[in-house]
Amino acid sequence: MTHEERAPFILMEEENEIRKKAAASPITSIFVDPAIWIDEHGDFLFRFAMMRVHDQSVSEDLVQETLLSAIQSMAAYRGQSSVRTWLTSILKNKICDLYRKRNLLCPIAEEDLELRAFDHFFERDDQWTNHWNNKFKPIEFNETPEMSLERGEFRAVLNSCIAALPKRASMVFQLREVDGYSGEEICDMLGLASNNFWVVMHRARMQLRTCLELKWFRKPG
Amino acid sequence: MRFNRIVWKSLPPCKTIVALISAARDRKLTVRETIILKLHLASCVPCVNYLDQIEFVHQVMHHHIEQAIENDQSITMSDGAKQRIRNQLKAALPPE
Numbered sequence: 001m002t003h004e005e006r007a008p009f010i011l012m013e014e015e016n017e018i019r020k021k022a023a024a025s026p027i028t029s030i031f032v033d034p035a036i037w038i039d040e041h042g043d044f045l046f047r048f049a050m051m052r053v054h055d056q057s058v059s060e061d062l063v064q065e066t067l068l069s070a071i072q073s074m075a076a077y078r079g080q081s082s083v084r085t086w087l088t089s090i091l092k093n094k095i096c097d098l099y100r101k102r103n104l105l106c107p108i109a110e111e112d113l114e115l116r117a118f119d120h121f122f123e124r125d126d127q128w129t130n131h132w133n134n135k136f137k138p139i140e141f142n143e144t145p146e147m148s149l150e151r152g153e154f155r156a157v158l159n160s161c162i163a164a165l166p167k168r169a170s171m172v173f174q175l176r177e178v179d180g181y182s183g184e185e186i187c188d189m190l191g192l193a194s195n196n197f198w199v200v201m202h203r204a205r206m207q208l209r210t211c212l213e214l215k216w217f218r219k220p221g
Numbered sequence: 222m223r224f225n226r227i228v229w230k231s232l233p234p235c236k237t238i239v240a241l242i243s244a245a246r247d248r249k250l251t252v253r254e255t256i257i258l259k260l261h262l263a264s265c266v267p268c269v270n271y272l273d274q275i276e277f278v279h280q281v282m283h284h285h286i287e288q289a290i291e292n293d294q295s296i297t298m299s300d301g302a303k304q305r306i307r308n309q310l311k312a313a314l315p316p317e
Contacts, residue, residue, distance in 0.1 A: 034310050038303050046298045047290045060302040064309060071313050122236040130234035137267040138274055145280035149288070158285055176247065177279050178286045183247045194248075202243040208282075209274040 034071050041084050045091055052095055052174060062098070066091040092179070096189055099171060103190045112168050113199045118206055138209070141217055154216060161211035165204055172197065173204040233257055235268055242272050246279070 045066060049059035069090050070077075077086055121136040132138075148154045162170065172190070175181045181189070187197050233241075238261045241254055250258065262269050289296070 034314060035307075038307055038310070042303055042306070043297045044290065047293060047296045050296055051286050051290055060298060060306075063298065063302075064306045067306060067310055068313055071310065122234070127230075128234070130236040132235045132267045138270040140270050141274055141277050145277055145284060148281060149284055155285065158281060162282075174282075174286070177282045198240075198244050198247060201247055202240050205243050205275050205278060206239070208278050209271070212278065212281075213274065 034067065034074075037067055037070070037083070037087070041087055044084065045087060048088060048091060049095065052171075053098065058098075062091060062094050065094055069094070099175075100189055100191075103192075108168060108192060108196055108200070112166060113196060113203075115199065115203055115206075118203075118210075139213065139217060141213075143217075148216070157212065157215045161208055161215065164211060165207060169200050169204045169207075172200050173208075176201060229264075232261060235261075235265065238262075238265070238268050239271055242268070242275060246275070 042063060045063045046059055049062045050056070053059055053062070066087060070087055073090075080086075081089075121133055122130045124131060124133055165173065172186060172192070175186050175189075176183070183194065183197055186192065187194055192200075238258065241250065241258050244250065244254075245258065262272065
């Protein structure tokens with residue numbers, strides 16, 4: 001290849017390098033380039049959505065809406081955070097809108113508030129009514145979260161325990177524990193009464209910790 | 222010993238306490254609730270373990286989801302979806 005034939009190719013690569021650096025940098029809003037958003041951030045945004053809505057095509061739609069929305073509000077982006085953080089916050093709002101819509105279609109039901117599944121943990125035939133039954137007393141988890149998360153088998157167990165949560169409880173639980181929204185914010189978003197919110201959270205926590213205790217910390221052998 | 226038992230029996234049982242342990246993570250407890258909780262936890266090892274377990278669950282959920290989002294390369298968009306979105310973005314951009 002002659003120098004002239006190679007030259008345009010090299011220029012394009014340099015240009016892409018500049019664009020990549022600009023997209024990752026917090027300051028250069030003038031260089032924000034939607035053309036490479038999909039390559040740089042597409043999979044990250046997709047995973048972010050998937051871990052919350054657990055639906056591939058819904059997640060793809062959310063990513064698409066997020067990027068389109070970002071293009072429309074590009075003028076408002078002044079580089080106050082990295083491109084990824086900015087796109088993620090747009091996506092978070094889209095997910096909240098989706099939750100609101102879903103909640104309207106399918107509001108909380110009696111069975112979501114049911115705690116009787118755990119009654120037997122506190123059944124005793126002596127005078128100490130409603131104290132822990134000796135068979136079900138919580139044990140000490142002998143690992144730190146970091147230690148447990150290093151093991152692939154633990155992650156698989158954790159995934160199965162999360163999947164076993166009722167869908168609505170799972171959504172509320174994740175909004176609170178992972179995304180860090182406050183109780184008021186979640187109740188507002190989902191039109192949930194505070195009492196119901198507390199019951200849903202109590203139940204989700206009880207179910208998850210029981211599942212982990214049985215399947216990981218108390219496993220036979 | 223008998224006095225302890227009287228005190229213990231007049232306080233809420235473990236079944237109520239675990240609900241309080243959960244609520245404490247989502248709202249501010251009243252002064253009364255705080256006292257009840259602390260008194261109970263001072264002499265109930267299973268409930269203390271429950272409290273630690275709930276904290277473990279919180280930590281593990283948080284880090285697990287975060288790590289999966291950052292690192293799990295097996296969760297990716299299909300090339301078809303990516304191309305479709307690229308086309309949509311191009312159409313939405315103002316002409317150069």
